[in-house]
C-alpha cells in the first residue's frame with residue numbers, strides 16, 4: 209500500500225479500534241432539501257463537536273462550511289450524486305480524486321447502483337475512480353446500493369452480499385451498505401467482503417437506542433464502520449449522539465454503556481449553557 213494511503217486510512221479508521229465513525233451530510237442533491245440540513249452551518253458545528261473520525265460532504269460544503277474546522281475531523285469528499293426521485297439508478301460523478309487531494313480529504317466517496325438498468329455504467333465509473341484513487345494514495349469509500357428492476361428487497365442479505373463484494377472486487381477500501389435486519393443475516397454480508405464493511409443509517413429505527421442496538425449487533429458480526437446521516441443530524445442532540453456512537457465503535461461499549469455516555473454528554477451540554 210502507498211504510504212499516503214496508509215496515513216489517510218489511519219486518520220479515518222481509528223488505529224486503536226480498527227473502526228471508522230463517520231457522519232454524512234451529503235443528502236440534499238439526492239433526497240431534496242431535508243429540514244434537518246437547512247441550517248448546514250449549525251449542523252456542521254454540532255457534528256464536529258461530537259468528534260467523529262470523518263464527515264462525508266460535497267465540495268461546496270467543504271469549502272464554505274467546513275473550512276473553519278479544518279483538521280478537527282477528516283473530510284470524506286463525496287464525488288457522486290443521484291436523484292431518488294428522477295433517476296434512482298444512476299449515480300453520476302460530480303468531483304474527482306484531484307479535488308479530493310486539493311481539499312485535503314482523507315478519502316473520496318462515491319455511490320454505485322447495482323441491479324438496475326445502469327449497472328454497467330455504474331461499475332465502469334467505480335472501476336475508473338478506484339484506479340485514480342489508488343494512484344493518488346487516496347482511500348476509496350463506496351456505497352453500493354442494490355436498486356432497480358432486478359432487486360425485490362434492498363435489505364435482503366444475498367443482495368447486500370453481492371453489492372459489497374462487487375465493491376471489494378473493484379478495489380474499494382470501505383463499503384457502505386444497509387442493515388439486513390438481523391445479526392445472523394448480516395454476518396453473511398460481512399463474510400462475503402474482504403474490505404471494511406460499514407453501515408448506513410437510513411430509516412431503520414425510531415430512537416437512538418434502536419440505532420445503537422443495530423450498530424452493536426453489526427459490530428458483533430464483524431462490521432467495522434458507520435456512516436450515519438439522517439438520524440444523527442435530525443436528532444435534537446447531535447453531538448451527544450455521536451459521542452455515544454463513539455463509545456460503541458471505539459471503546460466497544462454495550463448499548464447500555466453507550467446510552468450512559470449519551471446522558472453524560474447531555475449533562476455536559478447543559479453545564480456549558482449555564
Ligand SMILES: O=C(CO)COP(=O)(O)O
Pocket residue numbers: 232234235351384408409410411435436437438439
Ligand atoms: O450514506 C448515507 C447517505 O449518503 C447514509 O445516510 P443515512 O444514515 O441518512 O441513510
